[in-house]
Amino acid sequence: MSKGITSKNEDYSQWYNELVTKADLAEHSAVRGCMVIKPYGYSIWEKMQAALDKMFKDTGHSNAYFPLFIPKSFFSKEASHVEGFATECAVVTHYRLKNDGNGNIIVDEEAKLEEELIVRPTSETIIWNTYKGWIQSYRDLPILVNQWANVVRWEMRTRLFLRTAEFLWQEGHTAHATSEEAIEEAERMLDVYADFAENFLAVPVVKGVKTPNERFAGAVETYCIEALMQDGKALQAGTSHFLGQNFAKAFDVKFTNKEGKQDFVWATSWGVSTRLMGALIMAHSDDQGLVLPPKLAPIQVVIVPIYKGDEEFAKISGVADQLSQALKQKGISVKYDDRETQRPGFKFAEYELKGVPVRVAIGGRDLENGTVELARRDTRTKETVNRDGLAERIEDLLEEIQTNIYQKALKFREESTTEVNSYEEFKQVLDSKAGFVAAHWDGTPETEQKIKEETKATIRCIPLNNKQEEGVCIYSGKPSTQRVLFARAY
Template identity: 70%
Template sequence: VVRWEMRTRFFLRTAEFLWQEGHTAHATKDEAIEETEKMIHVYADFVENFMGIPVIKGIKTASERFAGADETYCIEALMQDGKALQAGTSHFLGQNFGKAFDVKFTNKEGKIEHAWGTSWGTSTRLIGGLIMTHSDDLGLVLPPSLAPIQVVIVPIFKGEDQLNQINEVAFAIQDKLKAKGIAVKYDNRTENKPGWKFAEYELKGVPIRIAMGARDLENQTVEIARRDNLTKEVQPLENIEVYIEELLKTIQKDIFAKALNYRDSHITAVDSYEEFKKVLEEKGGFISAHWDGTAEEEEQIKNETKATIRCIPLNNELEDGISLISGKPSQQRVIFAKSY
């Protein structure tokens, strides 16, 4: 009896997932290429500036590109376990699909031509990428720009009188933050202890936690905890909404900077196949190496190491070198990695 199983990974490779996908048809090759390139930059902008995930923009090799495409553009991210994640693709389809599905138009000269096509998309695997890029053993770490709750206020009190006093100040803070467009929640539930709430919102990845107790009321201060670096500080109540607004911007930048530092420290240039295999097993991450441009060498490396060419970076610097296995001359390095 032969039993087949499909291995699933939440958000990354599952039986069902959601796509954001677009298709366009153009009158000229240049217009279609322009659209293809524009969309990979749109995806990169969203992933970097909203999700806080640094990416390498590039093109796929012939064996890795989308079937039927003349060129596949991609953005590649690096997860904390050293594996690459394809975070979005944009395909220049040439006239291949126009001819296959008989998509025609009348051009300016009155002649009938097949349309030039593009196709581009991302999916819910970006959620998996977000989790794996930023999170830690305590739970999620969410960038403020995407967090459904950006700030949570937790009261620390003994008895109903103290809670009522804190409520008055906390609701005022909440209103000031909402007026600035900040998504804030005041959790004054009485059935859970403050420590329980702290753990809950750490698990959910809420970027900022404000804690208020009786002593804070006396001192006109609050304790502010950052989810990204787990630091705490005491700040005055006066103009707290301005401070929080700026802190959210700082956290967004810091989350990206941390991920970028990890990514950049895990791009390793190698010049021999032995060094390639050593780095792949001991360090992981992206490996920058010369390749002779043949599908044969690409396939051999994939079979022997499970690493694939993730992309040929856009605007790649030209550099003379020798390919890893065949020893043939190469004019540029490409990016290898194990991937999901």
């Protein structure tokens, strides 16, 4: 491993790519657009899963699993849905290989599937086909199901975690008796995502709704959380959709309501993906490597011994083991790095690269003084502290770090959000400081499209509970009642 990584100011993209590979999060695989998530990266994802899964369960949802393959005919049942996904679907056409006689393995043309199968890009169709059999009466509702799965979207251009051809995610799919209840569900799950982003990822997000242009294919309304990365580009971190009766109508899912009348079922779907890993990396990390929020760090505390000779090493290990035990009792994950093959400085650099929030170094002087050197990753500061009450102190420090990196990200977002009142100003801000640009918009898809073509900026969302104010559209000059958030986005 070479020393250091590219500075993020020098080349943000390269900084990101190097960070992902050098911090051992993921690497490219032999398959185009697909990544291998390495153990360290996967353990962060597992922590995200655990936290989210609990939040889903706490809001009444259960996990289930639906097939990877979807009959092609299911797709054509919802017009806008098929339009949205058609261009990026992997299709299974055959079910057997054979030897061609020359030692080559080829597709057996005789083993052609009668109906081709789509590798799911999302599961609405297979799930609504299934729900049809589950729902007869209002008494069967609501259905509150989530699945953890992989999906495939044949992307032209991929980036580790941010956009890969195959990615991991969760997708919630719920069915309700009324429109109100479904909207409430979509909003509830948006709140769950925002809560997760802010309290676990330590990434502040804006909750909002998408414009029709940016809406999910098949949705009536798409809610989203938008985060801002350190390069001033926005990242959609999660979406929650109110699907209306679109899928119920496409798959003929009706129920008998309390009045004894037939009605179509109301639906939602919502998801977050391994893209959150990208958000996590780009929101906090620096030129020394990852900065992980303690709540998602696989290793929260690392202990590094600094010793001369076996005897001192043994004594330090004794102190380290004691501290490890005390920390573990508090539910803090700790690693004592007693490798004799690496020197302390090397270890310091390595754990900084991997984003371990707290480092404890114990040396000969500490043995004499009853102290340790306590270093925090977020500020890269260190101090010598007494061993008494150290576990408690570290417990507090972890919380402080969690709060600090959130506050830092929040401050950055606030400084990177600019209100503009003219198109000139709009373009100037986009090019000079980027970030979110709050501007009046006339509400038409045409204007949004023009602005996108001319500036690469899209409307990230119309914030929920947005302040209403009189104004004129920066592009068309037509009247507008509120500002929307524009940004260049991932």
